Amino acid sequence: MTTANDYPEGSLHVWALAGLPEVQEGADLAKLIAGAAPDLRDGDILLVTSKIVSKAEGRVVTADSREAAIDAETVRVVARRGPLRIVENRQGLVMAAAGVDASNTAAGTVLLLPRDPDASAVALRAGLRSLLGIEVGVIITDTSGRPWRSGLTDIAIGASGVRVLEDLRGATDAHGNPLNATVVATADELAAAGDLVKGKAGGLPVAVVRGLSAALGGGSARELIRPAADDMFRLGTSEAIREAVAQRRTVRSFTDEVVDPGAVRRAVAAAVTAPAPHHTTPWRFVLLESAGARRELLDAMEQAWIADLREDGKSAESIARRVSRGEVLRKAPYLAVPCLVMDGSHHYGHQRRDTAEREMFVVATGAGVQNFLVALAAEGLGSAWVSSTMFCREVVRKVLDLPDDWDPMGAVAIGRAAEPPKERPPREASAFITVR
Structure with a gap:
């Protein structure tokens, strides 16, 4: 068995967790994960795909159409092009289709995001502490696109026991230059790393990161959502025009x-x-x-x-x-x-x-x-x-x-x-x- 000291300084070990069964409504995720990985240890960070959290929490709903489900989960439309909508959903996330997913679920149903991903992360972390007697970090992840960048990546939508942001402002770089605006989205970087080993279609919904216990701490994924007053790109084209006219x-x-x-x-x-x-x-x-x-x-x-x-x-x-x-x-x-x-x-x-x-x-x-x-x-x-x-x-x-x-x-x-x-x-x- 390797230990944290077996890894060279500045390195991480990231792997997907095998052996998890298909998750059904009411499943005890902490018990399933503890059973698949009894050797989890203090300082590990779990990256858990939101789909299995949603399934366990009964967020699979019958919908006549995915569009109707998107409407129900949408707080505001940011941008629209043809059938594609970028919206702010009830969790405060801006993403395509409000995060409503029609894949990996039975025909005639859609999968909604966890109602409160941060609370889901807190509960899962507490369950693992109770079962294994360890302190780990938990990040709930989901796939999202990004403005001005092609391709998808996983981001953190819920977190517990992890410092989701690392604020380097006030520090200096290697040349002594002050860092005035550098705040690193650590939780998002971890979510993306986990996606590399979980894959999109591999049936591996949980990954583990070992060797970054320094990232443990208090925090929630809510901190990653930029406040409206600070968001220079909050509005999509059509909404920006309507908002400017309204203001x-x-x-x-x-x-x-x-x-x-x-x-x-x-x-x-x-x-x-x-x-x-x-x-x-x-x-x-x-x-x-x-x-x-x-x-x-x-x-x-x-x-x-x-x-x-x-x-x-x-x-x-x-x-x-x-x-x-x-x-x-x-x-x-x-x-x-x-x-x-x-x-x-x-x-x-x-x-x-x-x-x-x-x-x-x-x-x-x-x-x-x-x-x-x-x-x-x-x-x-x-x-x-x-x-x-x-x-x-x-x-x-x-x-x-x-x-x-x-x-x-x-x-x-x-x-x-x-x-x-x-x-x-x-x-x-x-x-x-x-x-x-």
Whole structure:
């Protein structure tokens, strides 16, 4: 019998466990494994395929279709292409088909993942301790694909008695360079190593790792799931678009955080993909990145607005109230003024046609502004479109030194929202649809 000292430093022994019977519902996995491997010892780590855990826990269910089972296990759809769905399942894992498996199970049934894989690992570890009097680590594994990488590998979906992550931040490498972002997914690496000896079709659902007792410790596979706030790739394409549109709200209170000009330019790049008549480009965006430029424009606009209101006979109180509505522009750390240009428009010499021609360009500009606002939301920036520049276009053109044929179409206040936006009243799409 080999011992841990029989292996050279820096080496592991990984082998698949033979002799396990077909697992049925209600089976005592700890007893089955202890019977097949009575020589397990302290410090060993067991890699257990989730399928046998699911079978023992009765997670084999009758399903008219696998799709219905996937629907039931799905929390959100991340991406979809044809019949393939990448989803977040009830265990918090993002994987194809929610982990629902129609293989290695009777016709007309599907196999679901363990309801709580971490709890399953805890129970199996406690059972082996009771039967064999040893302390081992247990990792429940499942097969998963990976973004940007072809092929499948096993990952840890449940764990007990194993440090699933090894945080090396604060340490240094062999050259003395600081490690600032290195956190190793030890449990996933072990799961993949076990898959090499278990195989996908070899009927060997359990592997043992010996020689890595240093990986034992407290931990759960939940730690491997990146928190939503830290996940830069949380959304699939279709969901990202829906989420950005849903998050697009009018923000009227901003922090003092400086806005990244690059983010605004990326939003402009999205804006100019909007449709436009006659293959034209009717959008122009004036970006006010200096506080002086913003102040000069808003002061001039305010004076023009006050003069107009006085001419309309408004009281001082009414004027002050109306002017205060423009405070959202003053408080924003960044302003953009979208403008309409009619380059490439047709002149018909007929009022109805010429009016319709301008309306086409106005609609195209509105589409560009909407793209701009949604793209800002996708960048994590709040915005408020305010129409005020449309009421004093001459003043805006003069202050910003714009060509006479640039028509300012409002102003967009941009910044980090100082507080969560208020809930939008529900809008049922059906209320805005007429079908003929």
